[in-house]
Amino acid sequence: MTAISPLALPFPDLPPIDGVRIAVSRAGYKAWDRADLTYVALDAGTVVAGVTTKSKCPSPEVEWCRQALVLGQARALVVNAGNSNAFTGNRGRAAVEAIAARVAGATGCKPSDVFISSTGVIGVPLPIDRAEAGIDAALIAPEATWEEAAQAISTTDTFPKAAVTTAVVDGKTITLVGIIKGSGMIAPDMATMLGFLFTDAAIEAPLLQRMMEAANAHTFSCITVDGDTSTSDTVLAFATGRAGNARLSDISDPGADAFEAALSDLCRQLAHLVVRDGEGASKFIAIEVEGATSDESAHRIAMSIANSPLVKTAIAGEDANWGRVVMAVGKAGEPAERDRLAIRFGATQVAEGGLAVEGYDEAPVAAHLKGREIEIGVHLGLGEGRAIIWTCDLTHGYISINADYRS
């Protein structure tokens, strides 16, 4: 086990969500002594929304979830850790169908009510017998805590990750809880590994889907650890409707804005936790790009900086090498003019108008870089486009974890 990330946050106190019951079991997908199957039972009437990886080579679990999301109803979630079941052909598809059938047979729900995610090594079919035995064990297991579930869905994560928030909708207090895993292969365009959100709100599936996609665009799609994109990335949001609010069906419904803000806040908290467990991370980095010709252009420039190995290693070395930021802006291929570019580290302007600021004093920048939370600001001076991307530094820890993961 790798040491706990220095950026880890303590596991929060989390309330139960009415209509959600969690269990974990040990399917034994790897030779380890820990729970690796998470089973979540959801009360009748639970609706679901979700977003999945943009990879052109998705896992069969992702394909299954995409189909099931169209129906928008959920009664169970099964999460397998240690084997992603991706790129396993018919045998992988058969494993997913077997899991859904097992749960449906035992609980009386439809197979399409069963949502399935798997994470771990690619290319090895998920063993059906272990999955089935794990499900059987989970069905009779005592109720597990959120923390046990957050641990059971993890792979290379160094700490369990969860967040909570609330909103008042229709006079009722709505609770939202999320658990998430992922610390590498975290990348643009859908950047969690696996995230699961649970709320007692009453809301219709299409509205929840719209809100989930909007929240994703400004949270999970704005984090990157290594620029790599998993074949399995999935975030699912389940709403049991037990809070008793008048069911939300349109964004203009009273309280819908409060719920959306809470959902977005929960997603941002969870996205930041993933970066905080970035493989080998020692610094949490926020990259703010302003003055671009559009928000999309700002996003691409910020991602170019966030994914630059030279920028990430400079931050790891606490080196105020802002020239590498110039390099990363220049390589993004987006509109940029060298002689309008301004760069700051923390609150300190280091360059503007195409060169270092007059009388540049590196001392406050060096002090900022010694901290755990780093801020890099870039102003392009061209327009109103803005974006923020969150990432971490690139250290020896990343190499150690990834040069010998599978063995």
Next chain:
Amino acid sequence: MTAISPLALPFPDLPPIDGVRIAVSRAGYKAWDRADLTYVALDAGTVVAGVTTKSKCPSPEVEWCRQALVLGQARALVVNAGNSNAFTGNRGRAAVEAIAARVAGATGCKPSDVFISSTGVIGVPLPIDRAEAGIDAALIAPEATWEEAAQAISTTDTFPKAAVTTAVVDGKTITLVGIIKGSGMIAPDMATMLGFLFTDAAIEAPLLQRMMEAANAHTFSCITVDGDTSTSDTVLAFATGRAGNARLSDISDPGADAFEAALSDLCRQLAHLVVRDGEGASKFIAIEVEGATSDESAHRIAMSIANSPLVKTAIAGEDANWGRVVMAVGKAGEPAERDRLAIRFGATQVAEGGLAVEGYDEAPVAAHLKGREIEIGVHLGLGEGRAIIWTCDLTHGYISINADYRS
């Protein structure tokens, strides 16, 4: 000084090029005890062609060379190592103009006949007094060897890099010699750091330019170390015309094809040397993508694999983790179908039709991965598009070099 790359090749025996005279001197751009200014005098009648970085934030040296290339005539080359002079505003531009003026004043050529490149840290104006003193010293220095020049243009390089080739044109043996530097910030679309090619061929500048661009597209633009793109990348080719062949002016001229093949061969040798000195590299990796919908699509998929930190760390760990290749294909955003994808490591097919091959035996793959020269082949099964990209693995050495470069 970092240890010499395990992928280094011995410095070749290089003949002189008629019309080319080299000198080196110590301008003292950094606190080091080595030559850091290279001066090349070129006989009257020398023509020049070149390609430069696609960065939107190029150095003033790059802007200077672009302007001078339009005229196509060269009498001198000055290369400064230890300071890239990039992102230095008017002071950087003034330094470039001062260098050209100093050489023109001393030799009687026009400022536009003087080509200038600088490499090193970004954001610090090149000190004009040191540059001028370095030029003055070089002008009276004894003739230097190719190896001394290759060392003088280096920064983080661990070994000097050069190559030679010949061609017969119009019954005359033409010689081409190139020196190159660069080991990080090596990236798509123009991927050397600084490369300088010298030939005694008689050829007109526009034809040399066309051949240089074509060679670049299949060599320097097909290597990547870290996906980062320098603000200073430049390759210049100088032709003195002293070989006595009938001057080549069109691609259909007799011998033009032989010369073009030799130029391309030289560029490929030099490009491979840059990868062999990739920062921290322990493996030289060739990534061949076939069956894509177009050559451009194949290029982008191969680059996605070559720049994936997870693929690069797996190779460093000699781990046959072909699932990461699937991941990198999937994230490229190019047409790909999981169930047609085939992958090989070396000569061993590991996956086809969307899953591991029947009876996959990892032993020959593991043996291949223990070597220094790694080959990854991907067949998409969609069309005729092909590309080859050369890269290296990502190791602790890269982190060590780059987390503490500037200090």
